[in-house]
Amino acid sequence: MREMTYAQAIEDALAQAMTSDERVVIFGEDVQALRMNLFARFGKHRVRQTPISESAFLGAAVAAAMAGLRPVAELIMIDFVAVAADALINHAAKIEAFSGGRWQVPMVVRAGCGGGYGDGGQHEQALWGWLAHIPGIKVVAPSTPADAGGLLTAAIADDGPVVFLEHQLLSEDWLDYLGSGGRSTVSYDIPVGGRQGEVPDRWVPIKFGEAAVRRRGSDLTMAGVGVGIHRAAEAAEVLSREGISASVLDLRSVAPLDCNTVAGDVARTGRLLVVDEDYRDFGLSGELAATLLEAGLTARYARVAVEGTIPFDPVRERAALPNIERITAAARNLMK
Amino acid sequence: MKPDSVALYRKMLTCRRVEEAIAGLWYEGRISGEMHLGIGEEGINAGVLDHLGDGDAVALDHRGTAGMVLRGVDPAAIVKECMGSVDGLCCGNGGHMHLFSKQHLAASSGIVGAAGPAACGFALAAQQLRPGTVAVAFFGEGAMNQGMLMEAMNLATAWDLPVLFVCRDNGMAITTASASVTGGDLQMRARGLGVSGRSVDGADAEMVWRVAGELIDRARRGRGPAFLRATCTRPEGHFLGDPLVRMARSPLAQLKPRLGPLVAAARSAEGAPMAQRVASLGKITSMLGRAVRTELGPAHDPVRRLRKRLTITSEALVKLEHEVEGIVKDAVDKALTSETANEKESSRCGK
Numbered sequence: 124m125r126e127m128t129y130a131q132a133i134e135d136a137l138a139q140a141m142t143s144d145e146r147v148v149i150f151g152e153d154v155q156a157l158r159m160n161l162f163a164r165f166g167k168h169r170v171r172q173t174p175i176s177e178s179a180f181l182g183a184a185v186a187a188a189m190a191g192l193r194p195v196a197e198l199i200m201i202d203f204v205a206v207a208a209d210a211l212i213n214h215a216a217k218i219e220a221f222s223g224g225r226w227q228v229p230m231v232v233r234a235g236c237g238g239g240y241g242d243g244g245q246h247e248q249a250l251w252g253w254l255a256h257i258p259g260i261k262v263v264a265p266s267t268p269a270d271a272g273g274l275l276t277a278a279i280a281d282d283g284p285v286v287f288l289e290h291q292l293l294s295e296d297w298l299d300y301l302g303s304g305g306r307s308t309v310s311y312d313i314p315v316g317g318r319q320g321e322v323p324d325r326w327v328p329i330k331f332g333e334a335a336v337r338r339r340g341s342d343l344t345m346a347g348v349g350v351g352i353h354r355a356a357e358a359a360e361v362l363s364r365e366g367i368s369a370s371v372l373d374l375r376s377v378a379p380l381d382c383n384t385v386a387g388d389v390a391r392t393g394r395l396l397v398v399d400e401d402y403r404d405f406g407l408s409g410e411l412a413a414t415l416l417e418a419g420l421t422a423r424y425a426r427v428a429v430e431g432t433i434p435f436d437p438v439r440e441r442a443a444l445p446n447i448e449r450i451t452a453a454a455r456n457l458m459k
Numbered sequence: 460m461k462p463d464s465v466a467l468y469r470k471m472l473t474c475r476r477v478e479e480a481i482a483g484l485w486y487e488g489r490i491s492g493e494m495h496l497g498i499g500e501e502g503i504n505a506g507v508l509d510h511l512g513d514g515d516a517v518a519l520d521h522r523g524t525a526g527m528v529l530r531g532v533d534p535a536a537i538v539k540e541c542m543g544s545v546d547g548l549c550c551g552n553g554g555h556m557h558l559f560s561k562q563h564l565a566a567s568s569g570i571v572g573a574a575g576p577a578a579c580g581f582a583l584a585a586q587q588l589r590p591g592t593v594a595v596a597f598f599g600e601g602a603m604n605q606g607m608l609m610e611a612m613n614l615a616t617a618w619d620l621p622v623l624f625v626c627r628d629n630g631m632a633i634t635t636a637s638a639s640v641t642g643g644d645l646q647m648r649a650r651g652l653g654v655s656g657r658s659v660d661g662a663d664a665e666m667v668w669r670v671a672g673e674l675i676d677r678a679r680r681g682r683g684p685a686f687l688r689a690t691c692t693r694p695e696g697h698f699l700g701d702p703l704v705r706m707a708r709s710p711l712a713q714l715k716p717r718l719g720p721l722v723a724a725a726r727s728a729e730g731a732p733m734a735q736r737v738a739s740l741g742k743i744t745s746m747l748g749r750a751v752r753t754e755l756g757p758a759h760d761p762v763r764r765l766r767k768r769l770t771i772t773s774e775a776l777v778k779l780e781h782e783v784e785g786i787v788k789d790a791v792d793k794a795l796t797s798e799t800a801n802e803k804e805s806s807r808c809g810k
């Protein structure tokens with residue numbers, strides 16, 4: 124076992140993938156500075172700078188993957204995928220189906236996501252539900268260093284397109300770059316276990332669609348990904364002092380979604396509380412409700428999610444994102 | 460055409476002082492997130508926007524604070540917005556990258572390239588609803604590689620729109636030297652899309668003013684879109700706390716901790732051939748070298764340059780500068796007062 128930060132784990136897993144597979148190339152804006160260590164080690168052909176032309180380089184990643192490379196295309200932030208959505212939605216996601224399963228697109232879209240550092244509603248969306256809506260795309264959102272490295276390893280090894288979302292609040296590199304800018308006058312509410320933790324000596328892929336049970340309870344099941352699941356775990360701690368025992372399921376991947384684990388746990392507890400940093404409507408939280416219905420379960424259900432555009436003002440930003448007060452209130456309400 | 464240089468200087472100085480004040484607040488931790496300022500670009504912003512009046516529209520990018528000031532938005536409302544106050548320009552919802560003033564037809568976006576299509580839409584509305592008015596788009600040279608911006612230029616030509624595309628060219632897009640990822644020449648590119656234009660030294664505000672005036676005038680008279688490329692130097696890198704600038708300025712604290720991992724990576728057993736790794740290290744070094752050199756020398760500082768050329772008495776100049784400082788101080792004081800009021804407010808609202 125080694126100890127690493129979230130950002131170090133991602134870089135380490137990438138380095139491992141790049142040494143074991145020559146076909147893995149990284150490209151994106153500013154990657155030669157942002158991924159300085161990888162650039163120094165693997166050179167300019169495998170760590171390639173792009174112009175600010177997301178639709179061109181994401182589209183190129185699709186065909187490069189079809190023709191034998193394994194690109195990791197970086198979008199800085201997932202918000203910017205909107206500029207290049209065609210490459211992902213109409214191409215990466217569809218080639219395998221269109222070709223009758225004969226042609227795969229083994230690419231990774233790597234991007235920061237998530238708020239909590241006060242950068243406004245165009246730079247901290249989660250968007251995983253929106254992306255997972257499209258058949259043919261896998262979407263992962265790790266919440267710990269170990270999961271970040273393991274899921275990235277799996278994403279690179281996967282034969283289809285995978286969107287790898289790293290949380291900007293968990294990655295000290297992104298947080299330094301976008302949030303503090305080296306200032307000691309600002310501070311953030313960073314979940315400790317997400318920022319730093321134990322990782323394996325050598326990365327092995329973590330299977331998609333397998334939730335990690337962070338806590339096992341009897342009254343209520345909480346499910347989600349990313350920082351939301353850390354907030355849920357904190358809330359579970361508070362609730363346990365009030366005699367409410369909650370399970371905390373870190374789904375880790377949004378697509379594929381581990382419906383079985385969620386349904387299995389809710390079958391015991393009879394209550395589901397979804398904690399989601401993504402938008403409430405037509406997303407992960409609604410999908411999990413459908414999962415229960417499809418499994419034939421009747422359960423009490425609530426969700427704590429983002430209900431509108433995330434406000435810039437950090438105070439209202441905190442209120443808009445899932446926080447411990449909202450989660451505990453929703454949980455207590457479910458127990459009534 | 461000749462600018463009223465004293466008035467132009469006053470505007471530029473106001474932008475400079477407002478942005479310096481915002482920088483101070485950011486360093487104090489009163490402003491969260493990123494902060495992109497236009498210090499060093501005042502000659503371009505003021506030289507162009509001095510020509511706009513009621514009914515004209517402007518599409519700004521992530522560096523739009525000065526543009527808002529120049530369109531006549533109350534500086535206090537802007538500073539408050541940067542701080543996230545409920546009584547800021549956008550009720551604290553937008554922040555510095557998402558400044559909007561409907562009254563001034565001024566809108567910004569944090570999405571690189573978005574100013575292009577936005578200006579086309581503003582220009583279309585101008586053409587149909589307010590003949591004689593124009594729209595201006597501001598963006599960096601990095602944005603010139605964004606598809607939607609190139610498409611917007613073509614659209615402007617196809618529809619003969621009254622729009623001026625203004626490219627503030629500092630040569631850098633975050634850490635990337637734009638020349639290294641840009642094919643061809645920007646003027647030729649615009650011309651290829653039917654948009655002809657001019658290139659100027661953006662540190663020469665009077666020159667920017669004259670050239671922008673001609674291009675905007677043409678557009679007003681229904682002679683179609685134009686492109687203005689103006690060069691500039693920005694002293695603080697991409698944004699406040701730019702990591703390259705930090706590393707270059709305080710190598711001991713900021714660079715040293717990174718050197719160990721960097722050297723270890725470069726010396727790892729597996730990787731690219733040694734020559735390529737050496738080339739990478741060379742490029743990283745030159746990136747840092749560039750970051751050290753980006754100070755605003757007198758020749759590149761549009762504010763100091765114009766100041767030297769003013770033909771008013773030194774008493775009048777001192778008075779003017781004093782007034783500008785007073786206005787900015789007032790704006791900051793108002794913002795700080797409302798911050799205290801907001802703290803009470805938000806502790807109550809905490810939904």
Ligand SMILES: Cc1ncc(C[n+]2csc(CCOP(=O)(O)OP(=O)(O)O)c2C)c(N)n1
Pocket residue numbers: 152175177199203206521522569570571572598599600601602603627629631632633697
């Ligand atoms: C679509 C999109 N891609 C990437 C970014 C991240 N980003 C913000 S500013 C910037 C560089 C812009 O360079 P340039 O257009 O030259 O303007 P400058 O910042 O130098 O004024 C980048 C890549 C973004 N905001 N939007």
